[in-house]
Amino acid sequence: MNVQKPSGSSRTSANTYAVDGYMSGFGNGFETEALPGALPIGRNSPQKCAYGLYAEQMSGSPFTAPRVTNERSWLYRIRPTIAHWQHFKKADNGLWRTAPCKEVDVPIGPLRWDPTPVPDKKLNFVEGIHTMATSGDAAAQTGMGTHIYVATRSMQDEYLANCDGEMLIVPEMNCLRIATEYGVIDIEPGEIAVIPRGIKMRVELPEGVARGYICENYGGALTIPERGPIGANCMSNPRDFLTPVAAYEDVDTPSRMTVKWGGQLWSAEFKHSPLDVVAWHGNYYPYKYDLRRYSPVGPVLFDHADPSIFTVLTSPSETPGTANIDFVIFSDRWLVGEDTFRPPWYHLNVMSEFMGLVYGVYDAKTGGGFQPGGASLHNTMLPHGPDKDAFLRGSNEEMKPHKIEGTMAFLFETRFMQNVTKYALEVGLIQDDYKRYGKDLPKFFDPSKP
Numbered sequence: 001m002n003v004q005k006p007s008g009s010s011r012t013s014a015n016t017y018a019v020d021g022y023m024s025g026f027g028n029g030f031e032t033e034a035l036p037g038a039l040p041i042g043r044n045s046p047q048k049c050a051y052g053l054y055a056e057q058m059s060g061s062p063f064t065a066p067r068v069t070n071e072r073s074w075l076y077r078i079r080p081t082i083a084h085w086q087h088f089k090k091a092d093n094g095l096w097r098t099a100p101c102k103e104v105d106v107p108i109g110p111l112r113w114d115p116t117p118v119p120d121k122k123l124n125f126v127e128g129i130h131t132m133a134t135s136g137d138a139a140a141q142t143g144m145g146t147h148i149y150v151a152t153r154s155m156q157d158e159y160l161a162n163c164d165g166e167m168l169i170v171p172e173m174n175c176l177r178i179a180t181e182y183g184v185i186d187i188e189p190g191e192i193a194v195i196p197r198g199i200k201m202r203v204e205l206p207e208g209v210a211r212g213y214i215c216e217n218y219g220g221a222l223t224i225p226e227r228g229p230i231g232a233n234c235m236s237n238p239r240d241f242l243t244p245v246a247a248y249e250d251v252d253t254p255s256r257m258t259v260k261w262g263g264q265l266w267s268a269e270f271k272h273s274p275l276d277v278v279a280w281h282g283n284y285y286p287y288k289y290d291l292r293r294y295s296p297v298g299p300v301l302f303d304h305a306d307p308s309i310f311t312v313l314t315s316p317s318e319t320p321g322t323a324n325i326d327f328v329i330f331s332d333r334w335l336v337g338e339d340t341f342r343p344p345w346y347h348l349n350v351m352s353e354f355m356g357l358v359y360g361v362y363d364a365k366t367g368g369g370f371q372p373g374g375a376s377l378h379n380t381m382l383p384h385g386p387d388k389d390a391f392l393r394g395s396n397e398e399m400k401p402h403k404i405e406g407t408m409a410f411l412f413e414t415r416f417m418q419n420v421t422k423y424a425l426e427v428g429l430i431q432d433d434y435k436r437y438g439k440d441l442p443k444f445f446d447p448s449k450p
């Protein structure tokens with residue numbers, strides 16, 4: 001690892017504190033420096049920056065966005081980004097697709113995939129991205145891409161910057177070390193990382209291989225949902241979001257950067273690491289979150305509430321309550337409802353639902369088939385619900401408090417219809433019988449038994 005260790009001099013704002021190389025809080029203004037005095041005080045753009053650094057602003061929102069959604073950071077770096085931005089050539093997109101992308105007819109039924117096998121081939125994080133579905137339009141900054149990554153080698157002197165979207169990364173098999181311009185993020189299954197649009201990163205695999213899911217958010221930045229009557233606490237609490245302290249690389253070695261821009265991968269070679277930010281301040285930055293810190297709130301007497309109660313992060317659209325994306329989890333919790341069918345109900349939803357499983361068993365699909373590393377898609381207005389096994393359990397179980405334990409399923413839900421890719425449809429991982437699981441549900445109707 002050639003990352004400069006964060007020095008003890010990292011400054012944090014008054015309302016934040018550093019935890020093992022991270023600063024805590026959501027949307028806070030942070031400031032951090034890996035060399036003492038690297039951050040200018042009381043100004044952004046002094047005539048000359050300390051240590052001969054360049055100042056560069058990175059704006060994640062329009063300059064004039066309302067304060068609550070206004071995002072930008074100031075970076076003090078060895079070279080400005082434009083110094084790396086030369087001789088870009090079109091690169092192979094591999095299996096990474098970007099909306100709009102209508103390659104095949106989208107099946108009008110439930111879809112489910114087996115876990116993506118880990119190949120023998122050496123693939124880094126970028127090469128290992130397999131797009132399952134896309135929605136909206138990346139250039140119009142709406143919708144999302146859903147991907148499964150399967151990587152078998154660390155990126156070495158290789159970097160990625162995704163200008164098309166913010167990347168929400170959900171590891172399922174093994175941990176990731178994500179070295180970014182802003183500092184280093186380590187995540188393991190059960191945690192997530194969010195890398196906002198345009199931030200340069202290198203993904204390393206401490207365990208040699210890794211698999212997981214990515215939601216590429218083309219729309220408004222992910223944020224903590226409003227809690228309404230729930231009040232100031234529970235669900236995702238701001239203090240559990242962690243942002244790395246500054247850590248820079250002053251490394252002169254042949255390097256390759258891949259930029260995703262306009263739905264195309266581009267690559268350029270240069271002779272130094274672009275992760276050269278010695279200090280930064282602002283509120284546009286990458287972060288991580290431990291999903292096990294999510295404090296679920298649910299019905300405490302009867303009925304099954306809408307899954308929106310389990311929203312960890314949301315990407316709002318211009319229409320109130322109509323998310324570009326909701327990231328929702330189904331994690332450990334007590335089910336206590338009296339006289340209640342406790343598993344998810346049968347339903348049709350104008351929002352479309354892409355699901356994955358990090359570990360354990362999902363309570364709507366206890367009949368096997370929905371496996372960690374696998375995925376399902378219940379597209380706009382397509383009917384779905386518990387499989388036969390889950391229905392029989394749910395309608396016959398004793399109504400005593402029951403704890404769902406050792407599970408982490410999630411939903412990438414979007415207001416848009418999702419276009420599955422040709423790859424996803426033809427790769428041979430689709431469970432053919434899943435489209436018929438509704439047929440297994442028996443008729444119980446008996447007009448003589450109210």
Ligand SMILES: O=C(O)Cc1cc(O)ccc1O
Pocket residue numbers: 305306307343344345347349353364378384385411
């Ligand atoms: O379809 C699913 O499995 C996700 C889901 C879960 C739930 O508890 C209620 C609605 C819903 O869409």
Ligand SMILES: [Fe+2]
Pocket residue numbers: 347349353378384
């Ligand atoms: Fe659903």
